[in-house]
Amino acid sequence: MSRSPSKPPARPRRVALFVTCLVDLFRPSVGFAAVKLLEEAGCTVEVPPLQVCCGQPAYNTGDRATTRAIAAQVIDTFEGYDAVVAPSGSCGGMLSHHYPGLFDDDPAMKARAENLAGRSHELISFLVDVLGVKEVGARYDGSVTYHDSCSGLRELGVKAQPRNLLGSVQGLELREMKTPEVCCGFGGTFCVKYPEISNAMVGEKSADISSTGADTLLAGDLGCLMNMAGKLQREGSAIRARHVAEVLAGMGDLPAIGEPERG
Amino acid sequence: MESTAHAFKENVGHALADPNLQDSLAKLKVGFSERRRQAAERLPEFEALRDRARDIKNHTLAHLDFYLEEFERKVIGLGGHVHWAPTAADARRIIAELCQSVNARTVAKSKSMVAEEIALNEHLEALGIAPIETDLGEYIIQLRNEPPSHIIAPAVHLTKDQVADTFLEHHAKLGFDKRLTERNDLVAEARYVLRQKFLDADVGLTGANFLVAETGSSMLVTNEGNADLSNTLPRMHIVLASIEKVIPTLEDAAVLLRVLARSATGQESSAYTTLNTGPKRPGDLDGPDQYHVVLLDNGRSSVLGTEMQEILRCIRCGACMNHCPVYGAVGGHAYGWVYPGPMGAVLTPQLVGVEEASNLPNASTFCGRCESVCPVRIPLPKLMRHWREREFEKHLTPKAVRQGLALWSFAARRPALYRRLTGIANRVLALFGRADGRYRALPLAGGWTRFRDFPAPQPGGTFHARWAKRKA
Numbered sequence: 001m002s003r004s005p006s007k008p009p010a011r012p013r014r015v016a017l018f019v020t021c022l023v024d025l026f027r028p029s030v031g032f033a034a035v036k037l038l039e040e041a042g043c044t045v046e047v048p049p050l051q052v053c054c055g056q057p058a059y060n061t062g063d064r065a066t067t068r069a070i071a072a073q074v075i076d077t078f079e080g081y082d083a084v085v086a087p088s089g090s091c092g093g094m095l096s097h098h099y100p101g102l103f104d105d106d107p108a109m110k111a112r113a114e115n116l117a118g119r120s121h122e123l124i125s126f127l128v129d130v131l132g133v134k135e136v137g138a139r140y141d142g143s144v145t146y147h148d149s150c151s152g153l154r155e156l157g158v159k160a161q162p163r164n165l166l167g168s169v170q171g172l173e174l175r176e177m178k179t180p181e182v183c184c185g186f187g188g189t190f191c192v193k194y195p196e197i198s199n200a201m202v203g204e205k206s207a208d209i210s211s212t213g214a215d216t217l218l219a220g221d222l223g224c225l226m227n228m229a230g231k232l233q234r235e236g237s238a239i240r241a242r243h244v245a246e247v248l249a250g251m252g253d254l255p256a257i258g259e260p261e262r263g
Numbered sequence: 264m265e266s267t268a269h270a271f272k273e274n275v276g277h278a279l280a281d282p283n284l285q286d287s288l289a290k291l292k293v294g295f296s297e298r299r300r301q302a303a304e305r306l307p308e309f310e311a312l313r314d315r316a317r318d319i320k321n322h323t324l325a326h327l328d329f330y331l332e333e334f335e336r337k338v339i340g341l342g343g344h345v346h347w348a349p350t351a352a353d354a355r356r357i358i359a360e361l362c363q364s365v366n367a368r369t370v371a372k373s374k375s376m377v378a379e380e381i382a383l384n385e386h387l388e389a390l391g392i393a394p395i396e397t398d399l400g401e402y403i404i405q406l407r408n409e410p411p412s413h414i415i416a417p418a419v420h421l422t423k424d425q426v427a428d429t430f431l432e433h434h435a436k437l438g439f440d441k442r443l444t445e446r447n448d449l450v451a452e453a454r455y456v457l458r459q460k461f462l463d464a465d466v467g468l469t470g471a472n473f474l475v476a477e478t479g480s481s482m483l484v485t486n487e488g489n490a491d492l493s494n495t496l497p498r499m500h501i502v503l504a505s506i507e508k509v510i511p512t513l514e515d516a517a518v519l520l521r522v523l524a525r526s527a528t529g530q531e532s533s534a535y536t537t538l539n540t541g542p543k544r545p546g547d548l549d550g551p552d553q554y555h556v557v558l559l560d561n562g563r564s565s566v567l568g569t570e571m572q573e574i575l576r577c578i579r580c581g582a583c584m585n586h587c588p589v590y591g592a593v594g595g596h597a598y599g600w601v602y603p604g605p606m607g608a609v610l611t612p613q614l615v616g617v618e619e620a621s622n623l624p625n626a627s628t629f630c631g632r633c634e635s636v637c638p639v640r641i642p643l644p645k646l647m648r649h650w651r652e653r654e655f656e657k658h659l660t661p662k663a664v665r666q667g668l669a670l671w672s673f674a675a676r677r678p679a680l681y682r683r684l685t686g687i688a689n690r691v692l693a694l695f696g697r698a699d700g701r702y703r704a705l706p707l708a709g710g711w712t713r714f715r716d717f718p719a720p721q722p723g724g725t726f727h728a729r730w731a732k733r734k735a
C-alpha cells in the first residue's frame with residue numbers, strides 16, 4: 001500500500017489490536033508493548049474479545065473454505081475501528097493483502113474484505129508511516145541485530161521503519177547481519193512438516209546472527225523469533241531474542257524469549 | 264527423466280548429508296544473488312523493464328495460437344520445417360525420425376531443458392544414436408550420468424575436485440592422464456575433447472530461449488559459444504522448444520534479454536546471443552542444410568486460461584532458485600525432476616502430476632524472495648498455494664495434517680471455545696515446567712524440538728486473560 005507523504009490520512013483514533021495467536025498464548029508482553037506504543041502515539045486501543053486467528057494455518061494448507069469462514073469472522077469482529085493493528089507482519093499481511101482475494105466470487109464480502117484490508121496494518125509501520133512517530137523514549141543497553149521477517153519485508157515494505165525507531169533508543173547499537181532479509185525457516189507449519197530443511201535454514205540464520213557479535217536479536221514476528229531463539233538456545237548461544245515492540249516500549253528488561261523468570 | 268519427486272523427503276535427507284553438495288550450495292547462495300543485486304542496481308530502469316517483460320509475455324500468452332502460427336509461417340517461408348509435438352513421446356519420435364533420415368550416428372546437443380523434460384538422450388541412445396552434450400556443465404553431468412540440478416548451471420552441485428576426478432576417469436583413455444586442479448585447465452581439456460565431437464556430429468540440437476514470430480528466428484543465449492557450433496557445423500539443425508517460448512518481435516526479445524541475463528548471472532548480456540533464421544541460404548558460407556523446429560506442448564496449453572497460467576511467463580533465468588532458501592539448503596536434485604526450485608515447484612506438478620509431486624509446492628515457507636526477483640513477476644508463492652488448494656480438494660494433503668487442521672479450525676471458528684482452549688493450553692504448557700523458560704522436548708512437537716528448544720509461555724496467563732483482568 002502506498003501512501004502519498006503529502007496527504008497524511010486522518011489520524012486514526014480508535015485502534016483495534018489484533019493480538020495474534022502466538023502473542024496471546026506465548027508472549028502477552030508483546031501485546032502490552034503494542035498497546036503502550038499505540039497509546040503513547042495518541043490512540044485509544046481496544047482488544048475485541050472475540051478475535052481468534054487470521055486463518056493462515058488453513059490458508060497455507062490449501063483449505064480455502066475454512067480460510068474464508070475465518071476471514072469472514074475476522075471481518076465481523078473488526079468492523080468499525082479506524083485501524084486494525086497487529087504486532088506481526090505475517091498476520092497483518094494476511095488481513096491487508098490476502099483477504100480480498102478470498103472473496104473474488106462474492107462482491108459484497110469482497111468489498112468488506114477490502115475495507116478491512118485498507119484499515120489493517122503491521123504495528124511498526126503503522127506507528128511510523130501512519131502516525132508519523134519518529135522516536136521513542138526507551139533505553140536499551142546492548143547491541144542488537146534485526147531480522148526482517150518475510151511477510152513484513154516483502155508484502156508490507158517493513159524495513160526502514162523499525163531501524164529508524166531503534167535508532168532513537170538510548171544506549172542501543174544496531175549491528176546488521178549479512179543477510180537480514182533471508183527467511184529464518186519458520187514458515188508456520190513448514191517448520192514441523194519439513195523439520196530438516198527448516199533446521200538447515202535456521203542454522204544458517206543463527207550463524208549469521210552470531211557473526212554480528214550482537215547480544216540481542218530483534219524481529220517483528222513472534223513465530224520467527226521463537227524459531228530463531230529456539231535454535232540459538234539449543235546451540236548454547238547467549239544471544240537473547242525479543243520482539244522489537246518490547247524494546248521500543250521500554251520493556252527490554254523482561255526475560256527474553258525462552259528465558260526463565262528471574263526470581 | 265524418471266521423476267523421484269514423490270521421494271522428496273528422502274532426497275532431502277541425502278542432500279543435507281552430502282558435504283560436497285553443501286559446499287557448492289554455500290558458494291551459489293552468495294554468488295548469484297550478489298551479482299544479480301549489483302546488476303539490477305546498475306540499471307535504473309530495471310524495475311520498469313520487469314514490468315514490460317511481464318506485459319510482453321502476458322500479451323503473447325493471450326494470443327499464443329496467433330503468434331505460434333505466425334512463427335510457423337515464417338519458418339516455412341525461410342525453407343525450414345515446423346513440427347508440432349503435443350506430447351513428450353511425439354517430440355521424441357519426431358526427433359528420432361529426423362536423425363534417422365540423415366543416418367545420424369551422433370547428435371551435438373547444446374543446453375536444452377526441454378530435451379531433459381522429454382528424456383531425449385535415453386531415447387536416442389536406445390536407437391543407437393549418441394547424444395553429445397556440448398555445454399560444459401551438461402557434458403560433466405553426462406559423463407557422471409546425473410541429471411542437471413539447476414536450469415542454467417546444470418553441474419552447480421559439483422565441486423571442482425569432483426569435476427577433476429570425473430575428467431581423469433573419462434579422459435585418461437584419450438591421453439589426458441594427468442589430474443587437473445585449475446579451473447582453466449579443466450575447461451581447456453573439455454574444449455579439446457568436445458571440439459572433435461562437434462566436427463563428427465551429424466545433427467545439431469539446441470534449445471531456444473525465445474522464438475521470434477515476426478522473423479521466424481530462434482534465439483539462444485550461452486556463455487560458452489557451444490550452441491554456435493551445434494547449429495553451424497552439422498548438416499541438420501533441430502531446435503527443440505516449448506510453445507510458450509514464442510514472442511512477437513525482435514524488439515520484445517531485446518527487452519527480455521535485458522532482464523534475463525541480469526536476473527540469471529548478473530551479466531548485462533550473456534557472452535553469446537545467437538539468432539538462427541532458417542537453413543543455409545545460397546551464398547552463405549556455412550549453416551545447416553536442414554532446419555527444423557520441434558514445438559512441444561506437453562500439457563502447457565491446458566494451463567492457459569487457468570489460475571496457473573502465469574507460470575508460462577517463465578523465461579528460465581534461474582533467479583528464483585538462486586534466491587530460494589529451500590533450494591539453497593537442498594539443491595536441485597532433491598526436487599526429483601527436471602525443474603527445481605520455486606518455478607519447478609509450480610511447473611513439475613503440472614507436468615508430472617500433482618500426486619507425484621505433491622511435496623514440492625508444500626516445501627516452501629512462502630518467504631516470497633523468488634517472486635521479488637522474478638524478472639517476469641510470476642507470483643510463485645501464490646501459484647504454489649493454488650497447488651496446495653488442489654491437493655486439499657483431492658485429499659492429497661497428508662492425513663495427520665488434515666486432522667490437525669480440522670481440529671484447529673473447529674476451535675478457531677468458535678471464539679469462546681478457542682479462548683477456553685488457549686487458556687488450558689497455556690496452563691498445560693506451564694505444567695511441563697517453565698523453570699528453564701523453555702522445553703528441550705515436548706509431546707507432539709518432535710519436529711520442532713529435535714533441532715530447537717521451544718520457548719515456554721510467559722507466566723500469568725494468555726494475553727486475553729490478562730487484558731480482561733486489566734480492564735476489570
Ligand code: SF4
Nearest residue numbers: 577578580581583637
Ligand atoms: S520463475 Fe521467474 S525467476 Fe524463476 S526461472 Fe522463471 S523467470 Fe526466472
